[in-house]
Amino acid sequence: MNRRQFLTFAVSLASGMLTGSHLASAQTLVRRRIECPILMYHYISTPPETADRYRLDLSLPPDRFEEHCAFLVDNGYTGISLWQLHQALTEGTPLPDKPVILTFDDGYIDAFENAFPILQAHDLVATFFIVTQFMDNPGYMTWGQASRLIEAGMEVENHSRSHPNLAERERDFLMREIDGAANAIEATFGYRPRFFCYPAGRFDENTIEIVRETGHLMATTTWDGMLHYSSDLFRLRRLRIRNSTGINGLQWLMSPRASE
Numbered sequence: 286m287n288r289r290q291f292l293t294f295a296v297s298l299a300s301g302m303l304t305g306s307h308l309a310s311a312q313t314l315v316r317r318r319i320e321c322p323i324l325m326y327h328y329i330s331t332p333p334e335t336a337d338r339y340r341l342d343l344s345l346p347p348d349r350f351e352e353h354c355a356f357l358v359d360n361g362y363t364g365i366s367l368w369q370l371h372q373a374l375t376e377g378t379p380l381p382d383k384p385v386i387l388t389f390d391d392g393y394i395d396a397f398e399n400a401f402p403i404l405q406a407h408d409l410v411a412t413f414f415i416v417t418q419f420m421d422n423p424g425y426m427t428w429g430q431a432s433r434l435i436e437a438g439m440e441v442e443n444h445s446r447s448h449p450n451l452a453e454r455e456r457d458f459l460m461r462e463i464d465g466a467a468n469a470i471e472a473t474f475g476y477r478p479r480f481f482c483y484p485a486g487r488f489d490e491n492t493i494e495i496v497r498e499t500g501h502l503m504a505t506t507t508w509d510g511m512l513h514y515s516s517d518l519f520r521l522r523r524l525r526i527r528n529s530t531g532i533n534g535l536q537w538l539m540s541p542r543a544s545e
C-alpha cells in the first residue's frame with residue numbers, strides 16, 4: 286500500500302468509525318415506552334394467627350396465588366424475566382403479547398416452598414430478590430434453594446445485604462449494602478446480579494448512582510404503575526399484591542389506567 290492508498294484507507298476507516306459512533310448516539314436517543322405489569326409479591330403463605338397487620342397485608346395464601354397464576358395463563362399473559370424487559374427497553378427486542386413479570390421480595394422460605402412449585406406448574410418464570418445476610422436464616426430460603434431456582438430458569442437478584450433504608454445514606458454504607466450483596470451473589474452463583482430492588486422502596490439519587498455503578502442494569506421500586514421507559518431504568522414501577530388481592534383485584538390492578 287503506497288502513501289496515498291494508506292491515507293484513503295485511513296480516512297475511510299475514520300469516517301466508518303464516525304458513522305458508527307453517530308449510530309450509537311442515535312441509538313441512545315431512541316426512547317422506548319413499554320407497558321408491562323410487574324407484580325410485587327412477598328409471603329406466599331397463610332399468615333400465622335399472631336401476624337400483625339403488616340405481615341397480614343404482605344401474605345397471600347398459596348391457593349390464592351395458584352388462582353393468580355391460572356388467571357394469568359388463562360387470559361393469555363406470558364411470564365417474562367426482567368432481563369427480557371431490559372432487552373426490550375434498551376434494544377427493542379420484541380416481547381410476547383401481554384407480558385407480565387412476577388417478583389418476590391425478601392427471599393422468604395415460602396417463596397421457595399410454596400410459590401416455586403406453583404410457578405413451575407403454570408410454566409411461569411419469576412424474579413426473586415434476596416437479602417444476602419438473611420439467607421440460611423429461619424424463615425428465609427437457603428443459598429442451596431436459591432440455586433435451585435436459578436437452575437429452573439428463575440432470576441435471583443439483589444435486594445441488599447441487610448434490608449436497610451437506603452435513602453440519605455453515605456457512600457460507604459451504600460457500597461457495603463449494594464456492592465456487598467452483589468459480591469455475595471457473585472461469589473455463590475458465579476454471576477453479577479443485574480437487577481436491584483430498593484429495600485422498603487426507599488432510595489434517592491445517591492442510591493441510584495451506586496446501584497448503577499456496581500453493575501446493575503435496572504431497579505424496581507414500590508411506586509405504583511406499569512409503564513416503563515428506557516430513559517428511567519432505575520425507577521421501575523410495580524403493582525402491589527395484598528392479602529386481599531383476589532382475581533378481581535388482580536384484574537383491576539392490571540387494567541390500563543388513564544393516570545399514567
Ligand SMILES: [Zn+2]
Nearest residue numbers: 390391484485
Ligand atoms: Zn423487601
